[in-house]
Amino acid sequence: MDGLETQFDETIAADQRIEPRDWMPEAYRKTLIRQIAQHAHSEIIGMQPEGNWILRAPSLRRKAILLAKVQDEAGHGMYLYAAAETLGVDREELTEKLIESKQKYSSIFNYPTLTYADIGVIGWLVDGAAICNQVPLCRCSYGPYARAMIRICKEESFHQRQGYELLLAMVNGTDAQREMVQESTNRWWWPSLMMFGPPDADSPNTQQSMAWGIKRHTNDELRQRFVDMTVPQAAALGITLPDPGLVWNEERSAHDYTEPDWTEFKAVIAGSGPCNAQRIAHRRRAHESGSWVREAAVAYAEKQAAKQEAAA
Amino acid sequence: MSGDENVYDSLTEEHGADTQWAYGHGAFGSGIEDVEAEIASPVPDGVDPSDLAQYCLMLGDDALICSHRLSEWVSNAPELEEEVALANTALDLLGQGRVLLARAAHLGAAADEDVLAYQRGEAEFRNVALAELGDDLDFGRAIARLLLFSTWRLALLSRLTGSRDPVVAAVAGKGVKELTYHRDYAARWTLRLGDGTAQSHDRIQAALDAVWPYVDELFRTSDVERRLVGAGVAVDPAETRAEFDEVLDQVLAAATLTRPQRPGIGTIGGRGGRQGLHTEKLGHVLAEMQSLARQHPGATW
Ligand SMILES: [Fe+2]
Ligand SMILES: [Fe+2]
Numbered sequence: 001m002d003g004l005e006t007q008f009d010e011t012i013a014a015d016q017r018i019e020p021r022d023w024m025p026e027a028y029r030k031t032l033i034r035q036i037a038q039h040a041h042s043e044i045i046g047m048q049p050e051g052n053w054i055l056r057a058p059s060l061r062r063k064a065i066l067l068a069k070v071q072d073e074a075g076h077g078m079y080l081y082a083a084a085e086t087l088g089v090d091r092e093e094l095t096e097k098l099i100e101s102k103q104k105y106s107s108i109f110n111y112p113t114l115t116y117a118d119i120g121v122i123g124w125l126v127d128g129a130a131i132c133n134q135v136p137l138c139r140c141s142y143g144p145y146a147r148a149m150i151r152i153c154k155e156e157s158f159h160q161r162q163g164y165e166l167l168l169a170m171v172n173g174t175d176a177q178r179e180m181v182q183e184s185t186n187r188w189w190w191p192s193l194m195m196f197g198p199p200d201a202d203s204p205n206t207q208q209s210m211a212w213g214i215k216r217h218t219n220d221e222l223r224q225r226f227v228d229m230t231v232p233q234a235a236a237l238g239i240t241l242p243d244p245g246l247v248w249n250e251e252r253s254a255h256d257y258t259e260p261d262w263t264e265f266k267a268v269i270a271g272s273g274p275c276n277a278q279r280i281a282h283r284r285r286a287h288e289s290g291s292w293v294r295e296a297a298v299a300y301a302e303k304q305a306a307k308q309e310a311a312a
Numbered sequence: 313m314s315g316d317e318n319v320y321d322s323l324t325e326e327h328g329a330d331t332q333w334a335y336g337h338g339a340f341g342s343g344i345e346d347v348e349a350e351i352a353s354p355v356p357d358g359v360d361p362s363d364l365a366q367y368c369l370m371l372g373d374d375a376l377i378c379s380h381r382l383s384e385w386v387s388n389a390p391e392l393e394e395e396v397a398l399a400n401t402a403l404d405l406l407g408q409g410r411v412l413l414a415r416a417a418h419l420g421a422a423a424d425e426d427v428l429a430y431q432r433g434e435a436e437f438r439n440v441a442l443a444e445l446g447d448d449l450d451f452g453r454a455i456a457r458l459l460l461f462s463t464w465r466l467a468l469l470s471r472l473t474g475s476r477d478p479v480v481a482a483v484a485g486k487g488v489k490e491l492t493y494h495r496d497y498a499a500r501w502t503l504r505l506g507d508g509t510a511q512s513h514d515r516i517q518a519a520l521d522a523v524w525p526y527v528d529e530l531f532r533t534s535d536v537e538r539r540l541v542g543a544g545v546a547v548d549p550a551e552t553r554a555e556f557d558e559v560l561d562q563v564l565a566a567a568t569l570t571r572p573q574r575p576g577i578g579t580i581g582g583r584g585g586r587q588g589l590h591t592e593k594l595g596h597v598l599a600e601m602q603s604l605a606r607q608h609p610g611a612t613w
């Protein structure tokens with residue numbers, strides 16, 4: 001083993017951060033690029049299902065909250081693409097890979113938002129699950145990713161609180177609003193459980209990611225934590241989680257729960273979720289119809305630089 | 313599992329000072345201190361409350377409807393920086409609109425801002441046509457509209473900081489900072505597009521040509537405004553024309569663009585947006601904006 005690799009291993013073993021200029025194994029770099037890009041894409045694609053309700057938000061206060069939230073997600077995408085860029089790729093290249101379906105994003109955003117309760121439930125369950133996944137990433141071994149996550153997690157927790165607060169207002173509202181919350185929870189519960197990824201036995205990359213200090217907990221550990229935290233919150237809302245197998249297990253000091261339908265998960269990942277094609281087509285249209293604008297900005301900057309040079 | 317990172321700890325912490333949270337829990341997300349108290353301030357002496365309410369609707373509807381058009385850009389912008397900037401501009405205008413509508417509601421005995429936003433029909437809206445124009449997600453048209461709108465509104469608000477109505481004055485005071493940024497953003501993109509590529513030059517010129525006919529209305533003084541100018545509450549929009557022309561001439565020249573020579577859109581029997589007479593577009597904006605709220609009368613969200 002050469003000196004560089006020893007140094008890398010020692011840094012990881014000591015729980016210190018790897019920085020962009022440090023040597024790192026090619027596989028570590030590749031894993032990080034894939035994970036950070038996927039994470040950045042999720043932030044950007046996630047703007048679509050929530051953006052779907054901005055124009056129709058039922059009060060101006062809710063409109064302001066939702067607009068600010070979706071704007072945050074664009075900011076998250078920016079920090080994450082910037083973190084990926086420290087590994088030698090650029091945003092444009094990653095965006096191309098997204099719209100060519102060569103890189104993935106979180107499967108959750110391939111589900112539609114059909115009612116305004118979905119906005120609350122996404123904040124509560126989807127941002128909630130994202131927080132469970134992402135808080136450990138604040139201690140990720142790669143410095144720029146860890147630092148981006150600290151900032152992002154703070155904002156995700158606002159999103160979760162705001163989502164939950166919307167649901168509280170709705171369950172204290174009319175019968176129609178209460179039913180909307182229950183129906184939405186029924187739809188989003190299983191896809192939310194899927195956000196933690198396949199069961200540990202089917203997650204071949206987990207061990208390597210944990211050894212590298214990129215991942216800190218297994219998928220099933222995080223999923224269990226999410227279930228245990230969500231149960232009392234659902235009770236406080238007075239709604240039912242759609243799993244008859246969900247019961248407290250005294251021995252394990254945890255809830256037993258039914259596994260989501262992993263066949264559906266695989267199908268959605270493979271491209272046949274309800275909104276996969278729509279999400280990618282939307283992102284492609286936005287990107288391609290903006291190309292003349294980006295080209296103009298480059299041409300303008302070049303002209304300005306040339307003028308300055310001529311004046312110097 | 314280690315307990316060193318309780319995911320939900322952050323949910324129980326106080327975030328009172330954080331701006332993100334202010335959007336959710338501040339009454340209006342406008343940043344205006346003690347806005348609730350302001351909104352209930354007495355009508356200044358010698359001012360007709362219904363005139364003042366109409367004036368707040370004019371300024372408020374301009375902001376609300378323009379914010380709606382900008383919000384259409386969410387997830388459609390040419391670059392992530394533009395996503396953030398356009399959403400931010402929409403949020404600023406939404407904040408201004410909410411305070412002004414709340415003031416109008418207080419003066420006109422509507423329950424709140426939402427009743428005015430969601431329960432009025434087209435003919436009761438008082439915004440200018442420029443605010444409601446669609447752009448079909450053409451970035452050039454969005455920028456052209458924002459350049460004209462923000463240049464005009466900044467000229468108005470900077471003269472309204474001394475309004476005798478404390479709510480109008482407070483919105484203007486904060487709005488000047490916001491509009492300065494919006495105008496600067498629109499002007500910088502006008503330069504990049506105008507002096508960028510041949511294609512971008514043609515597109516932004518065409519966009520300016522398309523919105524230009526709606527400029528005249530911005531400087532037409534309504535009767536309500538005329539009365540409120542006398543009372544020290546409003547500014548006469550006609551007074552802002554010189555500043556508007558000067559800024560536009562400067563930006564267009566730097567951007568290698570020509571000032572459009574298009575006839576202004578006229579009124580119908582002397583009536584325009586300020587009198588509740590709109591383009592065909594506003595009905596569609598409201599149909600979308602109000603649909604959910606109207607499906608659930610009496611619900612609170
Ligand atoms: Fe996010
Ligand atoms: Fe979020």
